[in-house]
Amino acid sequence: MAALVNRSGRPDWSIDQNWEGYSKEEHGTWRTLFARQAKLLKSRAAPEFLDGVARLGVAADGIPDFRRLNDVLGKATGFRIVAVPGLVPDDVFFEHLANRRFPSTCFIRKPEQLDYLEEPDIFHDIFGHVPLLVNPVFADYMEAYGKGGLKALKQGALDKLSRLYWYTVEFGLIATGDGLRIYGSGIVSSKGESVYCLDHEAPNRLGFDLLRIMRTKYRIDAFQETYFVIDSFDQLFEATRPDFTPYYETLEAQPELEAGAVLPTDRVIHRGTGKKRRGITRPSSAASP
Ligand code: PHE
Ligand code: CO
Numbered sequence: 001m002a003a004l005v006n007r008s009g010r011p012d013w014s015i016d017q018n019w020e021g022y023s024k025e026e027h028g029t030w031r032t033l034f035a036r037q038a039k040l041l042k043s044r045a046a047p048e049f050l051d052g053v054a055r056l057g058v059a060a061d062g063i064p065d066f067r068r069l070n071d072v073l074g075k076a077t078g079f080r081i082v083a084v085p086g087l088v089p090d091d092v093f094f095e096h097l098a099n100r101r102f103p104s105t106c107f108i109r110k111p112e113q114l115d116y117l118e119e120p121d122i123f124h125d126i127f128g129h130v131p132l133l134v135n136p137v138f139a140d141y142m143e144a145y146g147k148g149g150l151k152a153l154k155q156g157a158l159d160k161l162s163r164l165y166w167y168t169v170e171f172g173l174i175a176t177g178d179g180l181r182i183y184g185s186g187i188v189s190s191k192g193e194s195v196y197c198l199d200h201e202a203p204n205r206l207g208f209d210l211l212r213i214m215r216t217k218y219r220i221d222a223f224q225e226t227y228f229v230i231d232s233f234d235q236l237f238e239a240t241r242p243d244f245t246p247y248y249e250t251l252e253a254q255p256e257l258e259a260g261a262v263l264p265t266d267r268v269i270h271r272g273t274g275k276k277r278r279g280i281t282r283p284s285s286a287a288s289p
Contacts, residue, residue, distance in 0.1 A: 007085045013092050017083040017106050019065040026108050027062035033114065033123050033189075034060055040194045046174045046183040048138070048233065052131025063108060064126060073130065077139035081130065086119060091153060097146025102133060115191060128185030129169075137233040141240065145169070148244060157248040160214040167213045168236060173197065173205065173229045180205065180229060180269070196223050202275045204260065205229055207267030210239045211247060216257045225260035229269055 008015045038060070041050065053059060056072055066081045073079050082096060084103040096103045104125035109117045132138040145165060152161040170186035180198055187193045197203065204226040213228055230236045257263070260274055 004087055004089055012082070012096065013084050013088045013103070014082045015085055015106070017066045019063070019067075022063050022108075025111070029108050029111055029114070030063045030123060031061070034127065036191055037127065037188065037194065040191065041182070041188060044182050044194055044198055045188055046181040047176065048135045049131050049181075049183055049188065052134040053127075055134050056131060059127065063122060066104070069126070069130060073133060076134045077136055079133045079139050079142070081126070090149065090158065094146045094149030094153065097142050098150060099146070100139070100143050102129060102142070104129070124185065124189040128189035132183060132185075135233065137237055141233065141237050142169070144237070144240065148240070152244070152248070155245065155248055157244070157251075160248060160251055161244070163214050163216055163218060164210070164240070166218045167216065167226075167228045168208075168230070171197075171218075171224050171227060172236075173227045174233075175229050175231050175269075184227075193223050197227055201270075201273045203227055203270075204262055204268070204272040205270040206262070207269060208235065208239070209266070211251065212257070212263070212266070214247070214251055215254055216261070217259050219259055225272065225274070226262075 006013055038053070055076065056064070056069055066083060070080050073081065077100070079100045079102060081104050082101045083106050086105055086107075088096075088103055093103060102125075105120055105122050107121055108123060109121045133142065145161075149158070149161060152158050169184065171184040172182075173180050174183050175181075182188055182194060182197060187197050203224055206226060206228055208228050208230045216226065219225060260272065262268060262271060
């Protein structure tokens with residue numbers, strides 16, 4: 001990744017959102033994206049995500065003011081959104097999460113980028129990530145991930161830990177009584193992938209397996225070839241509670257797996273046909289998604 005430049009001037013890279021500065025057109029872009037996803041996700045997103053959207057309450061009418069979101073979020077889980085200009089270095093990102101702060105971009109994509117942009121924008125960061133931060137178990141997971149990230153940095157294991165973030169926080173699915181649902185932020189903020197991940201026959205859908213996930217490469221430029229399915233957020237939190245140091249050592253001795261691989265040990269929910277569908281998706285990035 002190219003070196004990031006701190007345009008904030010503060011050591012934590014934070015800036016002011018300057019909510020008053022958004023144009024009418026920018027609020028309109030948010031409303032378009034919000035309406036589109038709300039409709040698609042009603043029957044596709046995890047109940048916990050939809051509950052978070054409802055509780056945040058302010059999201060339908062335009063780009064949200066972080067101060068208003070923080071009132072709700074702070075009371076629910078003690079998490080707080082801080083504005084940043086764009087991608088931040090890994091240590092800065094982890095430090096924020098470890099202290100229950102979620103760094104969010106402030107800019108919104110241009111009207112001609114509704115379906116795809118390369119970097120996370122405010123729609124991805126806020127609509128995609130913040131609803132689940134209202135959930136106490138998921139909020140604890142994000143804080144633990146931040147602490148784990150600081151440790152993984154020192155241990156040279158960030159490649160492995162980043163895959164966990166990718167396949168859970170960004171692209172995770174969850175099993176419910178009504179079938180598979182989406183909770184990953186990279187999916188909920190993408191029109192195409194919201195449908196593809198659940199309805200298309202091409203990708204694999206496999207049961208969550210922590211060490212296996214940390215060996216699995218991922219695509220950042222196309223729809224995923226494999227989605228991992230958790231049974232509950234408690235399962236995710238409990239599985240990631242142990243010290244990862246011995247896991248990293250074990251993984252060091254094992255080969256990486258291709259994104260589309262299926263192993264005899266996998267719990268296969270759906271074996272993908274692998275038929276490539278060229279897709280455009282995902283406003284988020286590798287190490288600090
Ligand atoms: N328990 C992990 C460790 O010791 C940290 C972690 C928690 C990582 C939650 C990811 C998610 O490294
Ligand atoms: Co993201």
